[in-house]
Amino acid sequence: MTEDKWISSDSRTKKLVIRFWVKGFPKQFFISTGLKDTKRNRGIVRSKVYAIANDIALDRFDSTLKSYQSQATKEAAAAAIKKSQTEASANLQELWKRFTQFKASIVEQTTILEKYRTIARYIERFPTQSPEDAPKIRDWILENLTHYMAWETLNNLSRCCDWSVDSGLIPSNPFLKLKIPKPKNKSTADYYKAFTLEQRDLIIQGFEEHSLYSHYAPLVKFLFWTGCRPGEAFALTWGDISTDRCRIYIDKSCNAHRIKKGTKNGKKRVFPCQSGSKLQNLLLSICPADYQTDNLVFVSKTGRPMNSSILFGFWNEWKSSNGCKHFGVVKELAVAKKTPYLKPYATRHTFATWAISNGVSPDKVALWIGDTVETVLTYYCHPEIVSAECPDF
Secondary structure (H helix, E strand, O other): OHHHHHEEEOOOOOEEEEEEOOOOOOOOEEEEEEEEOOHHHHHHHHHHHHHHHHHHHOOOOOOOOHHHOOHHHHHHHHHHHHHHHHHHHOOHHHHHHHHHHHHOOOOOHHHHHHHHHHHHHHHHHOOOOOHHHHHHHHHHHHHHOOHHHHHHHHHHHHHHHHHHHHOOOOOOOOOOOOOOOOOOOOOHHHHOOOOOHHHHHHHHHHHHHOOOOHHHHHHHHHHHHHOOOHHHHHHOEHHHEOOOOOEEEEOOEEOOOOOEEOOOOOOOEEEEOOOOOHHHHHHHHHOOOOOOOOOEOOEOOOOOEOOHHHHHHHHOEEEOOOOOEEEOHHHHHHHOOOOOOOOOOHHHHHHHHHHHHOOEOHHHHHHHHOOOHHHHHHHOOOOOOOEOOOOOO
16 A cells, blocks of 8 residues: 555664655654564554554544554653753753742842852853763862852752752752862951051041042041941932931941842941031031932942942952053052051941940940941940940041
8 A cells, every 4th residue: 555655764763653744734744653663563553554544534633643652652752851851950050040039039139139140150151051060060160269159159059959859850969969168267357357547537538639539538438437338328318317417317228239128137227426527517518409318328420329349449449441450549558558458348347446445335336337236245345335425536
């Protein structure tokens, strides 16, 4: 019969296949039988061809071909689909994407933006995306990242794979035994250093007189004179400050991605300053005559909202598009050996240290800077309680 023309042997697998055309359908139909090319198997396949030809003649042809596939063929197709899905889900980029979506309902959005997207960028650079190549990925991480970021990344990959195992996406966690020792913490003495008042005033003067960065002198003064966190200053609006500029309401923060949220520990507070103080005069002098209550108090030179990258640039250093390095004010002073180099957060420690040294009680300092008394007592000096107002130091 002519239907024998439908049967052929696949040149690669050496198994019988059925190919045929049906009037009214634009493409040729193909069925893999899974049977080796033998005389007996050709007879079996020929029976299937008769059944198909009969259905075509009776106008009951199944164009999906499902009814013409053997059980073994159906199982093989299902296994192939499952394998394909497993391989797709085992791609590290895909696993991390799903894990991030899961964590987005649990952790802060800023954590997703800062930590999870950073790790996603690392994953894009991995030499392979297969979890089976975990040792090779670990070696790349150790070679290309700092000790801390390597530890952080490997830990998070392991958490991601634990979740993937629980979700049925992969059979086991290949990063479980590839963790590295956590880097030793830096001395808290280095972290909690403060500038002397002379150094503080020299830095303020440096900003006031700088040809490029004088615009940021008010922000630097504000940080030194209030001890607030940089992100809190970035989020401050004129509506958060009383009209006499003696009360500052701090209840939100803004990170590098400009997402306003609560303060670091969720505490809302009011910072008081004396009438006639340097802080009040500063706020009075920089307040625009036509301000709106939702206008930010501190913005960049180009009017953009402030962020930590801008702060770091004028404080420490930055690189121009041609690769040239430019020092910020504090870095410049440190290179000239006029002041030590401390990070911007040292403005907070400087305020707290010198407030206590000027006789303010630790509980008031804790209230003003939005911290706990325990933290203040642990990291700052402990004078007698002698003042209820913030001194103009």
